[in-house]
Amino acid sequence: MNNTAVATSELNRLARFIWQELKPRGKWLTPFNIISIPTILVGLAILYFRFVDGIGSVTNLNQYYPLGIWIGFDVVTGVALAGGAYVITFVVYVMRLDKYHSIVRVTVLNGLLAYIFYAGALTLDLGRPWHMVNPIIGNSFGYNSVLFLVSWHFLLYMLTMAVEFSPVVAEWAKLEKVRKFLAGLTLGAVILGITLSILHQSGLGALFLMAKPKIHPLWYSEFIPLLFFVSSIYAGLSMIIFEGTISHKVFKDLLGGHDQHHYEEIVFGLSKGAAITMFVYYFFQALVFIHEKRWQLITDAWGYWYLLEVIGFLLVPCFMFAYGVRNRVIGIVKVAAVLALIGIVLNRLNVTVIAYRWYDVVKYYPSWQEVVVTLMVVFTEIWVFRWIVTRMPVFSEK
Amino acid sequence: MEFYTYVNIFETKGLEYLLLLSFFALFIYLVRYLSGPGKEAPVAEEKSAMASSRNAGRAQAAKRKRG
Numbered sequence: 001m002n003n004t005a006v007a008t009s010e011l012n013r014l015a016r017f018i019w020q021e022l023k024p025r026g027k028w029l030t031p032f033n034i035i036s037i038p039t040i041l042v043g044l045a046i047l048y049f050r051f052v053d054g055i056g057s058v059t060n061l062n063q064y065y066p067l068g069i070w071i072g073f074d075v076v077t078g079v080a081l082a083g084g085a086y087v088i089t090f091v092v093y094v095m096r097l098d099k100y101h102s103i104v105r106v107t108v109l110n111g112l113l114a115y116i117f118y119a120g121a122l123t124l125d126l127g128r129p130w131h132m133v134n135p136i137i138g139n140s141f142g143y144n145s146v147l148f149l150v151s152w153h154f155l156l157y158m159l160t161m162a163v164e165f166s167p168v169v170a171e172w173a174k175l176e177k178v179r180k181f182l183a184g185l186t187l188g189a190v191i192l193g194i195t196l197s198i199l200h201q202s203g204l205g206a207l208f209l210m211a212k213p214k215i216h217p218l219w220y221s222e223f224i225p226l227l228f229f230v231s232s233i234y235a236g237l238s239m240i241i242f243e244g245t246i247s248h249k250v251f252k253d254l255l256g257g258h259d260q261h262h263y264e265e266i267v268f269g270l271s272k273g274a275a276i277t278m279f280v281y282y283f284f285q286a287l288v289f290i291h292e293k294r295w296q297l298i299t300d301a302w303g304y305w306y307l308l309e310v311i312g313f314l315l316v317p318c319f320m321f322a323y324g325v326r327n328r329v330i331g332i333v334k335v336a337a338v339l340a341l342i343g344i345v346l347n348r349l350n351v352t353v354i355a356y357r358w359y360d361v362v363k364y365y366p367s368w369q370e371v372v373v374t375l376m377v378v379f380t381e382i383w384v385f386r387w388i389v390t391r392m393p394v395f396s397e398k
Numbered sequence: 399m400e401f402y403t404y405v406n407i408f409e410t411k412g413l414e415y416l417l418l419l420s421f422f423a424l425f426i427y428l429v430r431y432l433s434g435p436g437k438e439a440p441v442a443e444e445k446s447a448m449a450s451s452r453n454a455g456r457a458q459a460a461k462r463k464r465g
Binding site for chain 2 (some may be wrong): 272276279286290291
């Protein structure tokens with residue numbers, strides 16, 4: 001057989017294989033499907049009107065409030081929660097802590113999907129989304145702007161994570177030579193990915209440096225890029241614990257080789273990292289608090305809201321993580337992860353939406369269409385995640 | 399004319415230095431606390447090893463009593 005015939009038969013095999021894999025598996029009538037399918041369909045209908053009639057037809061955004069929950073939750077919060085990918089790849093490939101190797105693939109997949117869907121949600125929020133390509137092709141774009149850095153980093157980081165995850169796809173498609181080649185690229189991709197992540201996690205915070213008069217002084221700080229970066233570390237770790245807990249229940253049959261003791265040791269290790277990072281972050285917050293003499297601002301409702309975020313959803317989960325690790329109580333650690341995640345969501349929403357133009361009498365609140373589209377993005381990501389983990393070797397490795 | 403008082407903890411950033419020092423002290427404590435022994439749940443092999451050593455100890459004590 002000549003080379004062309006071999007290539008054609010291989011392509012045919014691949015096409016048949018992918019066609020087989022695309023067919024749905026498992027039960028259709030599950031609580032998640034019953035909720036998510038109508039939400040996704042309604043979300044798609046809303047998106048049709050958003051692109052035909054313009055962004056103002058389905059959102060409460062205007063010239064005074066250009067950033068709604070599509071940016072505040074999907075992009076800014078979603079990217080922080082995806083921080084686990086760069087933390088875990090750093091721990092496994094750079095620090096060589098093999099204990100966490102079993103969660104690398106699933107964490108990278110989560111990070112990749114989070115960037116594709118949450119950073120991809122940026123397309124929905126831009127008034128003229130076709131201008132999105134401008135930073136990449138250098139069409140009249142401010143090369144000194146933070147947004148230039150962030151947009152390039154989003155693109156490059158998504159490509160880096162795609163390279164990190166590509167050996168799994170090759171393994172699934174039974175392309176052994178391709179898998180070996182792609183696996184050889186992993187370390188380079190990881191190092192590039194960590195560098196990009198550190199810069200754009202802080203870069204997202206730096207975007208708000210120019211909004212000083214608009215953000216409440218309790219949330220605005222010149223150190224906001226540093227605060228965004230440090231908080232993304234524990235946000236990512238907490239997200240891994242949270243998602244790991246759910247995956248452990250939902251995909252129990254796919255995790256055959258992983259025993260409970262090993263899983264708990266990983267969770268305690270991640271919690272230790274989260275406790276230390278939260279402790280450092282808390283002191284950064286305290287230092288900024290004193291440096292900017294914020295004690296004059298905590299006597300009103302905004303002050304109480306700030307204290308709830310910093311004490312209730314930062315200091316308390318930090319102590320809970322520490323206590324849980326010390327006494328090996330997995331339940332406390334899981335509750336701490338949820339509280340820490342709520343704290344991150346609150347912090348990012350405070351900066352982008354809640355404490356933004358805090359002095360206005362009539363404030364922005366998201367329309368029901370914005371909420372449905374946000375849910376649609378989350379549900380679609382879960383669908384794709386579920387499709388991939390039930391077909392590709394995400395929980396196991398050669 | 400404004401006065402700068404060298405003993406004012408707010409003006410001299412004394413409070414920030416104190417916070418930083420307390421951070422380092424507490425950070426060491428936190429790391430030691432997290433690295434402490436803890437109540438690690440014994441795995442099955444450890445449990446059986448502990449049980450067998452306990453049984454051996456009891457047998458020895460009984461032997462000594464008889465002797």
